[in-house]
Amino acid sequence: MGVTSEHISKQFEADLDTTRTRVLQMGGLVEAQILAAIDAYATGSAELVEQVIESDRRVNGYEVAIDSACNHIVVKRQPAASDLRLIMAISKIVTDLERMGDEAEKIARMARSIHEGGAGLAQRFPGIRHAAQIAVRMLRQALDAFARQDAALAADVVKEDRALDDEFRSVLRQLITFMMEDPRTISPALDIVWVAKAIERIGDHAKNLAEQVIYIVMGTDVRHTSFADIEREVGKG
Amino acid sequence: MKAEARSLSFYYGDFRALNKLDLAVHEHRVTALIGPSGCGKSTFLRCFNRMHDLYPGNRYEGEIRLHPDNTNLLAPTVDPIEVRMRLSMVFQKANPFPKSIFENVAYGLRVRGERSRRALEDKVEAALRSAALWEEVKDRLEDLAFNLSGGQQQRLCIARALATDPELLLFDEPTSALDPIATASIEELITELKARVTILIVTHNMQQAARVSDYTAYMYLGELIEFGRTDELFIRPRHKQTEDYITGRFG
Numbered sequence: 001m002g003v004t005s006e007h008i009s010k011q012f013e014a015d016l017d018t019t020r021t022r023v024l025q026m027g028g029l030v031e032a033q034i035l036a037a038i039d040a041y042a043t044g045s046a047e048l049v050e051q052v053i054e055s056d057r058r059v060n061g062y063e064v065a066i067d068s069a070c071n072h073i074v075v076k077r078q079p080a081a082s083d084l085r086l087i088m089a090i091s092k093i094v095t096d097l098e099r100m101g102d103e104a105e106k107i108a109r110m111a112r113s114i115h116e117g118g119a120g121l122a123q124r125f126p127g128i129r130h131a132a133q134i135a136v137r138m139l140r141q142a143l144d145a146f147a148r149q150d151a152a153l154a155a156d157v158v159k160e161d162r163a164l165d166d167e168f169r170s171v172l173r174q175l176i177t178f179m180m181e182d183p184r185t186i187s188p189a190l191d192i193v194w195v196a197k198a199i200e201r202i203g204d205h206a207k208n209l210a211e212q213v214i215y216i217v218m219g220t221d222v223r224h225t226s227f228a229d230i231e232r233e234v235g236k237g
Numbered sequence: 238m239k240a241e242a243r244s245l246s247f248y249y250g251d252f253r254a255l256n257k258l259d260l261a262v263h264e265h266r267v268t269a270l271i272g273p274s275g276c277g278k279s280t281f282l283r284c285f286n287r288m289h290d291l292y293p294g295n296r297y298e299g300e301i302r303l304h305p306d307n308t309n310l311l312a313p314t315v316d317p318i319e320v321r322m323r324l325s326m327v328f329q330k331a332n333p334f335p336k337s338i339f340e341n342v343a344y345g346l347r348v349r350g351e352r353s354r355r356a357l358e359d360k361v362e363a364a365l366r367s368a369a370l371w372e373e374v375k376d377r378l379e380d381l382a383f384n385l386s387g388g389q390q391q392r393l394c395i396a397r398a399l400a401t402d403p404e405l406l407l408f409d410e411p412t413s414a415l416d417p418i419a420t421a422s423i424e425e426l427i428t429e430l431k432a433r434v435t436i437l438i439v440t441h442n443m444q445q446a447a448r449v450s451d452y453t454a455y456m457y458l459g460e461l462i463e464f465g466r467t468d469e470l471f472i473r474p475r476h477k478q479t480e481d482y483i484t485g486r487f488g
Contacts, residue, residue, distance in 0.1 A: 005486045012485065078444050080471045080483040219473030 012077050016086065019069045020147075023090055023097075026062035027143040029055060030100050031136060034202060037107035038132040041195055044115030052108035059101035063094045085219060089212040093146070096205040096212075100139065103198040103205075110198070114191045125192060127171040131199045134164045138206035145210060151217040155234045157210035159227060164203035171196045239264040239435040240285070240405060244299035245311075247280055247289065254280045256459045257299065262405070264304075267427060267436040269450035269467065271443060273482065277459040278439045282407050285310060285437065286324050287317035303404070322349070324405035325398030330414050331390035333382035333397075338374050341382045341393055345401040360400055367433075368396035369426050388419025395426065399434070406430065408438040412445065424449050443483055447471050455479045 007013040033055050040048035070091045073079060079087050138157050145154035175193055179186045214222050214234060222230045240262040247255040255277045262268050270278040280289075287310065289295040300309040303323065310320050325345075333341050342361040343351075351357055361378075365371040370392040374385070382393055391411060398406060408427070412420040427436060427449050440446050446453050447467060454464040455478070463470065463479045474480045 005481055008485050080443065080447070081474050081480045083484045084472060 009077075012073075015069070015073055015077075016083065019066060019073065019090060020086075022062065022066050022069070023093060024143060024147055026059065026066065026094065026097050027139065027146075029059055029062065030097050030104065031139055031143070033059065033101055033104040034107075034132070034136055034139070037104040037111065038129065038136075040108050041111040041114070042129065044111060046112065049108045049112045052104055056101050056105045059098055063098040066094045067091055082216065082219075085216045089216045093209050093212050096208045100202050100205045103202050106198045107195050110191045110195045114188055114195075117188045117191075125171060125174065127167060127174060128192065128196055128199070131164060131167040131171060131196060131203075134160060134167060135199050135202040135206065138164065138203055139209070142206045142209040142213065145213045146216075149213070149217050151214045151234045154210040154213035154217070155230050158207050158214075158222075158230055161203050161207040162227075164200060168196055168200040238262065239304055240310075240437075241302045241304070242281070242284075242299070243302065245281070245284065245301060246298040247277075247284055248296040248298075249280075250294040254459050255284070258456075258461045260454055260461060260464060262435060262437055263452060264435050265431050265433075266451040267431050267438060267449050268452045268454065269446035270437070270439045270454050270456060271441075271446050271482070272456035272462075274441075275458075276456040278456050279409055280459075281456070282326075282409055282437060282439050285405065285407055286321050286326055287311070288326070290317050322401060323403060324407060325401065325403040326407040326409065327391070327394050327398050327411050329410040331387060331394050333385075333390050333393055336382060337379045338382050338385070338393060339378040342396045342400050345397060349401060361396075364396040364400040365393075367399050367430065368392045369422065369429075370396055386419070388415050388422060391415060391419070391423060392426065395423070395430075399430070403434060406434045406436045408436065408440075410439055410441060413441060420445075443471075455482060457482070 007016075033052055036048050036055075037052045039045065040052060070087050073087055077083070138160050141153055141160075142157045144150070145157065172193065175189050175196075179189045208223075211222050211230075214220065214230065218233055220233050222233060238261050242258050242260045245255055245258040245260075246253060258281065260268075260281075270281060272278050283289055284297060285301060289297070297311045300311050302308065303310055308315060334344060336344070339361055342364050343357050346357055346360055351360070362371060362375075365374060370389060373389060374380075374393075382390065385393060391414075395411075412423050415423065424445065427438065430436060431451075438446075438450065450467045452464065453467045453470045455462045455470070455474075455476075457478055463474060463476045465475070470479065471483060474483065480486075
């Protein structure tokens with residue numbers, strides 16, 4: 001159901017708009033954070049590592065502020081229907097975004113440790129970069145779907161999570177082979193496993209975000225359902 | 238199911254206020270009628286107890302069936318007085334009779350022919366208890382009803398409605414003239430009463446509909462736009478008009 005008309009209360013309309021905008025700002029910040037973390041992984045730039053860790057504080061600030069805004073809207077407006085779904089979903093979305101920020105921070109810290117142990121190893125796993133690209137694209141699409149209330153686009157994000165999981169498994173296989181060939185690399189290779197896992201988690205959170213968008217738009221809770229069911233649901237709209 | 242409107246239309250003279258409504262009223266459940274002013278929700282409620290009969294030019298089409306006997310309340314052969322024995326109405330503003338508290342509640346019973354003082358006392362007490370008013374008035378039953386507070390007067394009207402043991406209780410915005418505390422006690426009462434009586438309530442307050450009702454019907458311009466389980470309707474309405482109304486948007 002497309003909701004185009006505005007609320008009679010201009011203040012309510014403005015409060016919802018502001019909250020929605022803040023979610024997108026927070027999402028943009030997290031996206032930049034992930035990109036910086038991946039760059040830090042590739043280059044070992046200490047400056048980038050610090051930047052990622054520093055921006056995590058801002059991400060946390062957004063989470064608290066947006067949650068508080070949601071509480072205010074609930075208590076002042078008693079939102080119903082799509083407004084209610086939007087507020088409930090936002091309060092979950094910010095948790096996912098915040099966790100993505102934590103994963104980015106994890107990647108940055110791992111990058112530091114990997115490069116301290118001698119550069120070179122990181123460049124040998126192009127699969128990591130590829131996985132990171134998929135994860136960032138998923139986040140971007142999920143945020144776009146949120147901004148445009150586009151359930152079909154959100155469903156694409158859910159679908160893409162499988163590709164990311166495949167990529168993760170493939171990186172893992174490469175790393176295992178690598179470790180078997182030369183046990184001296186086990187320690188740095190394990191760090192890279194953590195990076196890959198963090199990227200895979202970012203994809204999971206992007207998928208959660210996309211599922212919340214489907215809930216906002218369609219009113220159907222598609223968490224823990226098969227992709228075929230999600231496609232059927234979204235196809236109805 | 239306790240009652241059922243089937244293709245119900247209603248005319249004030251030439252003006253059609255209700256257009257072919259179909260609505261099921263589930264037994265021992267609270268059904269709320271919501272919609273903007275003039276949508277016909279009060280008109281609909283008043284069809285049930287044939288209040289429109291009092292004015293010339295009013296006309297019903299279709300039927301309202303009361304179960305289990307499947308009586309059509311609107312049938313010309315059915316006496317409106319008999320209909321009102323089976324269902325009671327509580328209005329927006331408390332309207333006690335200019336009589337004592339006791340006599341207000343006993344009134345319907347006396348009309349029914351109850352003569353025994355003992356039976357009257359028992360039934361009045363039971364009704365006042367059901368309306369959660371007994372403890373507050375048991376020592377002043379002979380006081381004039383007007384001496385009660387607004388919320389108490391409304392509960393007295395509910396006691397009066399309950400005294401005759403109706404099958405269906407009709408509420409027409411019963412709390413719109415009450416403060417929040419009195420409103421909460423009436424809402425609590427409605428929730429308790431549904432164990433013994435089926436309730437149909439018209440309300441302008443959407444949060445009230447969400448709080449007290451099991452089913453909600455959204456009406457607009459004399460039509461029933463959407464009917465469904467209250468929690469469903471307030472979280473995921475199927476029609477855009479319903480969505481716009483309950484979220485406070487321009488239609």
